[in-house]
Amino acid sequence: MAEAEENIRFHEMFHIEGGNFMSAGAISSRVKNILKKAGFPGQIIRRTSIAAFEAEMNVICYANQGNLSLFIAPNFLKVVVKDEGIGIPDVNLAMREGYSTATEKIRELGFGAGMGLSNIKKNTDEMILTSESGQGTHLEFVIYLDNQKKE
Amino acid sequence: MKLREIRDILTAEVITGDADLEKEIKYGFAADLLSDVLALARGSGAQTLLITGIIHPQVIYAGNIFDLGAIIFVRGKRPTEATLQLAIENQIPLLVAPYIMFETCGRLYQHGLSPSIAKVKNG
Numbered sequence: 001m002a003e004a005e006e007n008i009r010f011h012e013m014f015h016i017e018g019g020n021f022m023s024a025g026a027i028s029s030r031v032k033n034i035l036k037k038a039g040f041p042g043q044i045i046r047r048t049s050i051a052a053f054e055a056e057m058n059v060i061c062y063a064n065q066g067n068l069s070l071f072i073a074p075n076f077l078k079v080v081v082k083d084e085g086i087g088i089p090d091v092n093l094a095m096r097e098g099y100s101t102a103t104e105k106i107r108e109l110g111f112g113a114g115m116g117l118s119n120i121k122k123n124t125d126e127m128i129l130t131s132e133s134g135q136g137t138h139l140e141f142v143i144y145l146d147n148q149k150k151e
Numbered sequence: 152m153k154l155r156e157i158r159d160i161l162t163a164e165v166i167t168g169d170a171d172l173e174k175e176i177k178y179g180f181a182a183d184l185l186s187d188v189l190a191l192a193r194g195s196g197a198q199t200l201l202i203t204g205i206i207h208p209q210v211i212y213a214g215n216i217f218d219l220g221a222i223i224f225v226r227g228k229r230p231t232e233a234t235l236q237l238a239i240e241n242q243i244p245l246l247v248a249p250y251i252m253f254e255t256c257g258r259l260y261q262h263g264l265s266p267s268i269a270k271v272k273n274g
Contacts, residue, residue: 022233025212029241032216042218046196049216050189110205113186122190 010038010072016059018085021109024060028053031070031079038072040145047123048077048143054116055081055139061106062086063136075146076125081139088131095121095129152176152263154221154244157200160258161248163223166235170244176200176220178267181256185213191268196220199267202255206230211237219243225252 012034014027032049040048052068059066059081066083088094095117102112121127124141131137155172158165165172181202182188188201196217203210206228214222221244224230229247230238238245248255260266 022208024209025216029212029215046217053189053213053216109207109209110183110185111209113184113190115186115190119186119190 007073007075008071009074010034011069013067013069016056016063016066016068016081016083018060018062018064018066018083020060021105024057024109024111025053027068028056031068034070035077040077044077044143044145048079051120051123051141051143052079054120055079055141057111058116058137058139059083059085061102061111066136075144077143077145079141082136084136087133087135087137088129089133091129091131154246156262157221157223157259157264158246160262161223161246161250161255163246163248165244165246166229167239167243167245170221172244174220174244177265179256179259179264180267181252183252185209188213189216191271200259200264202252202259204228204252206234208234208237210234211241211243214238214243215241221246223248223255225250225255 016027028049031052032045035045035048056068063083063085066081069080071078093099097118098114100112100114106112120141125144126142128140154174154176157176175198177198179200179202183204197220199220201214201219201222202225204225206224211234223246225248227247227249
């Protein structure tokens with residue numbers, strides 16, 4: 001995982017309210033607008049925003065509250081999402097495409113297909129997911145700016 | 152094709168007042184699951200039309216992430232005021248078509264609109 005905290009040129013943290021479905025996507029939209037204003041390439045913005053959107057949805061759908069932090073460094077973008085909530089009992093199982101514990105309410109809104117975590121992995125260069133059942137979840141992902149191998 | 156032609160082919164109503172109807176749209180993507188939009192939408196977002204029955208504000212946030220060219224709601228569904236305002240803020244044109252999703256897609260495909268992604272890997 002990309003370190004070198006001293007290289008961080010920009011950092012902003014956003015609060016995410018669990019269960020607030022109506023504003024779902026608002027924070028990743030803000031992330032996108034920050035990256036767009038900063039002039040990053042479209043593909044970098046898209047990958048980061050998609051991963052941020054999925055992560056934001058996960059907090060809204062499954063946690064009580066959380067926060068999403070965006071870090072911009074010269075060579076990478078990093079997003080850290082920490083939440084307090086039920087957590088993920090089996091991280092490996094949750095990473096599997098199609099596996100979902102979504103409620104009817106979540107599905108009604110067009111989410112909960114069990115694609116979120118794998119979509120984050122697909123769109124990022126590094127991803128770390130840890131969770132303590134009953135406590136919360138910690139997700140970090142990195143997108144390198146000099147390595148655009150991914151779609 | 153131009154957004155104006157899409158409107159005419161579908162006898163759709165443009166509900167975001169000052170939408171740019173001369174905008175060029177080349178691709179279409181139809182889904183009622185935002186998870187699928189986030190996982191599968193590809194190509195040039197600005198030239199892509201999302202065809203959907205989801206009328207919640209989240210569809211606009213998702214659309215904004217892809218810089219979508221326009222969103223068309225099928226089955227005559229009208230979005231909430233919050234969705235409409237958000238679309239106007241993000242300059243995403245919204246249309247309402249009277250047809251079901253199958254018919255909406257079929258008419259646009261027949262007139263030459265291409266899929267934003269034709270086939271999924273391992274699909």
